[in-house]
Structures are given as C-alpha cells and as structure tokens.
Amino acid sequence: MKTEDSIRSLKGIGEKTEKLFNKLGVSTLGQLLHYYPRDYDSYGEPVLIRNMKINQKQSISAVLTKNPESKRLQAKTITTVILTDGGNRLALTWFNMPFLRNTLKKGGRYIFRGTIREKRGVIQMDQPEIFTDSVYEDVRGRLMPIYARTGGLSNKTISKTVRALLDEKLLETEYLPEDIRIRFQLSEINYSIEQIHFPDSLKSMEAARRRLVFDEFFFFLMMIARMKESKDSRKSNWKLNEVWTTEKVIENLPYQLTNAQLRVWNEIECDLKGHVRMSRLIQGDVGSGKTILAFLAMIMAASNGFQSALMVPTEVLARQHYESLVSLLESNGLSEYSPVLLTGSNTAKEKRRIYAQIAADETKMIIGTHALIQEKAEYPNLALVITDEQHRFGVSQREALSVKGELPHVMVMSATPIPRTLAIMLYGDLDISVLDELPAKRLPVKNCVVDTGYRRAAYQLMRQEVSRGHQVYIICPMVEESEGLDAANVTDYTKQMQQEFGADIVVEMLHGQMKPKIKDAIMQRFASGEIQILVSTTVVEVGVNVPNATVMLVENSERFGLAGLHQLRGRVGRGRYQSFCIFMHGDTNPETARRLEILNKSNDGFYIAEEDLKLRGPGDLFGIRQSGLMDFKLADIFQDASVLKEANQAVIDILAADEDLSLPEHRELITAIDRYSDRKLKEITI
Ligand SMILES: Nc1ncnc2c1ncn2[C@@H]1O[C@H](COP(=O)(O)OP(=O)(O)OP(=O)(O)O)[C@@H](O)[C@H]1O
Numbered sequence: 001m002k003t004e005d006s007i008r009s010l011k012g013i014g015e016k017t018e019k020l021f022n023k024l025g026v027s028t029l030g031q032l033l034h035y036y037p038r039d040y041d042s043y044g045e046p047v048l049i050r051n052m053k054i055n056q057k058q059s060i061s062a063v064l065t066k067n068p069e070s071k072r073l074q075a076k077t078i079t080t081v082i083l084t085d086g087g088n089r090l091a092l093t094w095f096n097m098p099f100l101r102n103t104l105k106k107g108g109r110y111i112f113r114g115t116i117r118e119k120r121g122v123i124q125m126d127q128p129e130i131f132t133d134s135v136y137e138d139v140r141g142r143l144m145p146i147y148a149r150t151g152g153l154s155n156k157t158i159s160k161t162v163r164a165l166l167d168e169k170l171l172e173t174e175y176l177p178e179d180i181r182i183r184f185q186l187s188e189i190n191y192s193i194e195q196i197h198f199p200d201s202l203k204s205m206e207a208a209r210r211r212l213v214f215d216e217f218f219f220f221l222m223m224i225a226r227m228k229e230s231k232d233s234r235k236s237n238w239k240l241n242e243v244w245t246t247e248k249v250i251e252n253l254p255y256q257l258t259n260a261q262l263r264v265w266n267e268i269e270c271d272l273k274g275h276v277r278m279s280r281l282i283q284g285d286v287g288s289g290k291t292i293l294a295f296l297a298m299i300m301a302a303s304n305g306f307q308s309a310l311m312v313p314t315e316v317l318a319r320q321h322y323e324s325l326v327s328l329l330e331s332n333g334l335s336e337y338s339p340v341l342l343t344g345s346n347t348a349k350e351k352r353r354i355y356a357q358i359a360a361d362e363t364k365m366i367i368g369t370h371a372l373i374q375e376k377a378e379y380p381n382l383a384l385v386i387t388d389e390q391h392r393f394g395v396s397q398r399e400a401l402s403v404k405g406e407l408p409h410v411m412v413m414s415a416t417p418i419p420r421t422l423a424i425m426l427y428g429d430l431d432i433s434v435l436d437e438l439p440a441k442r443l444p445v446k447n448c449v450v451d452t453g454y455r456r457a458a459y460q461l462m463r464q465e466v467s468r469g470h471q472v473y474i475i476c477p478m479v480e481e482s483e484g485l486d487a488a489n490v491t492d493y494t495k496q497m498q499q500e501f502g503a504d505i506v507v508e509m510l511h512g513q514m515k516p517k518i519k520d521a522i523m524q525r526f527a528s529g530e531i532q533i534l535v536s537t538t539v540v541e542v543g544v545n546v547p548n549a550t551v552m553l554v555e556n557s558e559r560f561g562l563a564g565l566h567q568l569r570g571r572v573g574r575g576r577y578q579s580f581c582i583f584m585h586g587d588t589n590p591e592t593a594r595r596l597e598i599l600n601k602s603n604d605g606f607y608i609a610e611e612d613l614k615l616r617g618p619g620d621l622f623g624i625r626q627s628g629l630m631d632f633k634l635a636d637i638f639q640d641a642s643v644l645k646e647a648n649q650a651v652i653d654i655l656a657a658d659e660d661l662s663l664p665e666h667r668e669l670i671t672a673i674d675r676y677s678d679r680k681l682k683e684i685t686i
C-alpha cells in the first residue's frame with residue numbers, strides 16, 4: 001500500500017463509502033492519515049449515580065434488575081431502563097431501538113455511557129452507548145477521536161477505517177531533518193500520526209499535535225520563502241540614481257515627514273537605487289502617512305525617466321490619490337509627468353486614448369483601480385508598481401502585474417496593521433517596513449461606546465461640530481448580506497437625517513450601489529466641504545482622506561469586526577482638530593460592549609488587530625479563509641504563536657545552510673515540500 005493509493009484499497013470501503021469520504025476531502029490513504037480528529041471523547045472510570053455531574057458525558061456500570069420496557073409514543077418507540085444504586089435512580093432511554101429488549105437482559109452487567117440530564121427532577125441519560133465489561137476495557141481511560149462527519153458516514157466508521165489503515169503500518173517517510181526535530185523537540189512523524197488519532201494519553205496527544213502543527217506552519221512558511229526570489233535573481237533592470245527631485249519635494253511639503261516616514265523612505269530609496277529589484281511591504285496604521293511615500297517613489301521613477309503605476313481597490317480612492325498627486329506635482333513645477341487616472345468611469349474612447357498615451361510613454365504616472373491597470377495596457381517603461389492591498393492576500397495579483405514589462409520594482413501598501421505573527425504568514429515573500437508613528441500635532445480621537453439611548457446627544461455633538469465648520473460621517477452597516485437592502489437602509493437613514501438637521505445642513509449618502517460617477521461627485525462635494533454630513537456604508541473605509549471631518553457615528557457597530565471599525569475610525573482625526581468617534585450599538589449583550597471597549601481603550605491599530613485576531617481568527621479578520629490559504633487543520637495562528645515562531649526559525653536556518661535544499665539530508669524534505677506546494681497552490685482561489 002502507498003499513500004497515493006485510493007481509500008478503496010482498504011478492506012470494507014465500497015463505492016458508496018468512498019464517495020462519502022470524498023465529500024470530506026479524503027480520496028487517498030495519505031489524506032486519510034492526515035484527516036485529524038477535531039476533538040476527543042474520554043472514556044473515564046464508571047461513576048456512581050450520586051456522583052454523576054449534570055450535562056457531562058459519563059459512564060455507569062450496572063447489573064439490570066429488570067428487562068427493558070418499550071412503549072410507542074406518537075411515531076416513536078421509546079425503550080427505557082431504570083437503574084438504581086443506593087437509593088438513587090437513573091432513567092436510560094433510547095428512541096426507535098426496540099431490538100434492545102432482546103439485547104439487554106435482566107441480570108446482565110453493562111456499562112452505559114452518555115450525557116447526564118435532569119428533567120423534572122429525574123436524572124436521565126438519552127441514547128447512551130452500551131458496552132460489555134470486556135469491550136469497555138479496550139477504551140477505558142483513553143481519548144477516542146471525534147471526526148468532522150458528513151451525513152451517512154458515522155464517527156464509528158471513520159475511526160474504524162483510520163484504525164484499519166494504521167494497522168496496515170503504512171508509514172510516512174520522516175522528512176524533517178533530525179537536528180531540527182531534536183532542537184525543537186518534535187516527535188517522529190508516524191508516532192505523531194498514530195497518536196493524534198488514537199492517543200495513549202493526553203500528553204502523547206499534545207506532543208503529536210505540536211509536531212503536526214509545526215509541520216503545517218513549517219510547510220506553509222517554506223512555500224512562501226521559496227516563492228520569494230533570492231536576491232541574486234532579483235536583479236534590477238532599472239537604474240534610479242537621480243534623487244534630488246524627491247529631496248526638493250520633501251523640502252517643499254507643508255509638513256515635516258515623521259521619523260518613521262523618513263526611515264521608511266530611506267529604505268525605499270535604497271531599494272530603488274540598488275541593484276536588486278524592490279519587493280517591499282509598507283505597513284502602517286490608519287493615517288500614518290503612507291500615501292506620500294507612494295507619491296515620492298512615483299516621482300523618483302519619473303524623474304529618472306521611468307513610468308510607475310499605483311493600483312488601488314476603489315474608484316473613490318483612485319480619484320482622491322490622483323487629485324492629490326496632481327496638486328503635489330503642480331506645486332513643485334513637475335506637471336510634465338502628466339499623470340493619468342484609469343477607472344471604470346472612463347469611456348471606451350478615453351480608455352483607448354489613455355492606453356495609447358501609456359504605450360507611447362507620454363505619461364509617466366498611472367493611477368487606477370486594480371482591474372483596469374491590469375487590463376490590456378502595454379507599459380514600455382514601467383519601473384515601479386505600487387499596490388494598495390487592503391488586507392487581501394495578493395501574491396497572484398502582485399505576480400500578474402510584475403510580469404508586465406521588464407519586471408518592475410514592487411511596493412505593496414497595507415492599510416491594516418497586521419500582527420507580526422500574521423505578517424510573517426501573509427507577506428513572508430516581501431521585505432517589510434513599518435510606519436509606527438503618527439504625524440505629530442494630531443490629537444488622538446476621542447471615542448465612546450454607547451447604546452441607542454445616546455443618539456440625541458450624538459446628533460447634538462454633530463450639530464455643534466458642523467457649526468464650527470467641520471464635517472461628519474455616519475456609517476450604516478448592511479442590514480443583511482443583500483446589497484439591495486444595504487442601499488435601502490442608507491437611503492432611509494439619509495432622509496431621516498435630512499429632516500433632523502433641516503435645510504441649512506447638507507446631508508448626502510454614499511453606498512456601493514451608486515454609479516461610480518455619482519459616487520465620485522458626492523465624494524468630491526464632501527471633500528470640498530459642500531456636504532456637511534455624509535451617510536455612508538463602509539465604502540469610506542478604504543483610505544478616504546478628508547481631514548476636515550471630525551465626527552464619525554457608527555450605527556450598529558456590533559456588526560463590524562474590530563479591525564474594520566478601526567479602519568473606519570481612521571477617517572477622522574486626520575487633521576489638526578479634535579475628532580470624535582461614537583460606536584453606537586443596539587445590542588444588550590454585555591459581550592458586545594466588552595468587545596467594543598477594546599476600541600475605546602486604544603487607538604493603536606496593531607493592538608486592536610491582535611485582539612481581533614484573538615477573538616475571531618485570521619480568516620474573518622482579513623478575508624483570507626476564502627482563499628483557502630490559511631486553512632490549517634490543527635494549527636491556530638494565535639494559540640500556536642510560539643510554534644509558529646519556531647517553525648519560522650527552522651525555515652530560516654535550513655535555508656541559510658542549504659538555500660536550494662540540495663543536500664542529501666534534505667532529499668525527503670524537498671519532496672514533501674514540493675508535494676505540499678503543488679497541493680496548496682491548486683487550492684488557492686483568489
Ligand atoms: N508627516 C506628516 N505630518 C503631518 N501630516 C501628514 C504627514 N504625513 C502625512 N500627513 C497627512 O496625513 C493625512 C493622512 O495621510 P495618508 O492619507 O497618507 O494616510 P494613510 O497612511 O494612507 O492612512 P489610511 O490607511 O488611513 O488611508 C493626509 O492628510 C496627509 O497629507
């Protein structure tokens with residue numbers, strides 16, 4: 001038997017059972033070995049009735065003093081046995097199992113196991129499992145696996161099949177080098193597989209789990225590390241030596257760059273000047289000033305005679321960046337770089353003209369939405385691509401653009417602070433720069449978490465801020481997943497607000513269903529101060545910059561994740577005025593208020609992201625789960641953070657000693673890694 005063989009090669013697995021296993025993603029023997037239990041049942045010592053704990057699964061050993069009784073109730077047959085010990089009674093009931101009357105005999109000793117419940121003063125056990133003493137002996141004191149199941153395939157069948165396979169002694173070849181196993185105290189692979197399914201003890205299960213969790217992280221990190229091109233192969237074809245234009249632009253800025261901005265700019269500049277192509281992630285909290293770094297890099301490309309492209313996720317953001325760039329260039333006498341804006345609002349004719357302009361190298365700077373920049377444009381002279389990731393895993397996206405033209409420098413901007421552990425996983429193929437400082441003279445946003453009873457007071461605060469010439473965002477979440485309802489909700493709310501604030505205050509709305517042109521127009525009017533209150537869905541979450549806005553009210557804030565709320569809040573507090581963020585919730589669950597309190601306590605995105613990761617896991621947080629990329633079977637990025645660190649260290653050390661894994665002691669390892677990467681990359685759907 002081989003691990004690649006179909007599970008049909010096991011005795012007793014016919015076509016029907018095979019199909020059911022396939023539903024669980026198990027087709028081969030190897031996959032079955034790695035189909036780990038999701039939990040365990042422990043078979044403890046049988047207890048006396050008086051010592052039984054309600055709502056716990058327990059066993060009782062008893063001699064039957066009476067035969068079971070069956071009666072029909074509606075369409076069901078109910079079979080009952082009453083057990084007594086020392087004056088305590090326990091009722092056992094089974095549904096639709098009348099044959100038990102012939103199985104369980106008066107005078108026989110059995111062990112019954114099930115969850116103890118109390119109903120109307122009677123303690124009872126529904127549907128208990130039944131053992132004879134000798135059968136129970138086999139499981140006594142053990143942890144028995146509980147597998148994720150599918151209809152028609154019972155836990156019993158799955159465990160029996162796994163047991164049968166393990167008894168065949170089908171062995172995996174140990175692929176982890178011995179020194180790594182010894183250094184990180186990892187148990188051997190076959191022992192770990194056996195013990196994760198049928199542990200001898202809790203301790204051996206934990207050791208097995210640690211090894212298998214290590215493997216999950218290790219392979220993932222190895223795959224990412226091997227995707228990262230070696231510095232030697234990342235030769236840059238672009239010589240960017242001219243730096244004084246950007247120096248002048250920096251001098252002319254109306255503010256001083258923060259130390260963090262200066263440090264990161266220095267890293268970017270070194271990349272651009274060097275012989276190695278840049279492949280860098282710029283991470284920073286909301287409002288930390290990432291945009292100016294992107295513009296400086298684009299200006300540096302242009303002043304050296306090269307093109308650059310900035311891709312962003314929304315049209316609103318593309319236009320906003322375009323306008324800021326145009327005005328930055330104008331104020332520095334650099335309009336000759338003639339930037340272009342490429343979005344879904346361009347007519348076919350305009351697009352053709354812009355593409356022609358790009359192809360003829362008449363424009364040095366292209367700003368647009370991802371899809372459009374990636375479309376059929378030809379970039380004869382593209383030295384730099386900047387993508388604004390917006391918490392999405394984008395290897396394939398980055399690759400798609402990098403292949404256009406002569407492999408440009410790549411800079412990735414992430415607006416979501418990502419905890420260090422997760423950053424290793426997501427962006428292991430990039431160098432990372434962190435903007436860990438907000439521009440000075442910013443007043444921290446004042447937060448409050450309130451229930452709907454505070455609404456009047458919130459409106460009062462808005463009125464007051466508007467009278468001072470400032471502006472307000474009101475965020476309405478989706479009522480349901482349906483986009484249609486989303487729009488209706490915002491529309492109704494806007495009408496209410498128009499009535500509430502009267503004709504002197506302009507209230508408008510913004511949502512994802514609007515035509516891009518209309519959305520742009522609304523955003524323009526808000527940015528120019530013509531609209532005072534903007535009622536919006538989360539379309540403003542992404543990077544919108546209106547420093548004059550000082551109040552944000554988030555309705556139904558319990559429906560958002562913390563990281564999302566932090567992004568939203570980042571839309572205020574971007575100028576020099578005191579800003580306020582009101583998280584309103586219509587929920588009486590104390591858990592909600594406690595979760596939102598985390599935002600109240602801190603304005604630090606990295607801290608909030610850590611907390612959110614703890615609460616919700618990485619999938620929900622960054623929309624990664626859908627990509628299948630972080631679907632670990634056992635590993636949990638947060639709980640197993642220490643194993644993650646060790647796996648990361650192991651990857652670094654192994655590659656430092658043997659970059660292409662060609663040493664004989666790594667032969668098994670490279671085979672296992674290749675197998676893993678093939679499978680994983682096939683699974684990814686982005
Ligand atoms: N060093 C600085 N001093 C003062 N203001 C700055 C500084 N750097 C940037 N700004 C201003 O801060 C505001 C926010 O900057 P920017 O839009 O680049 O933030 P960001 O990092 O992209 O944040 P987000 O992810 O929230 O969009 C802008 O109005 C920008 O002009």
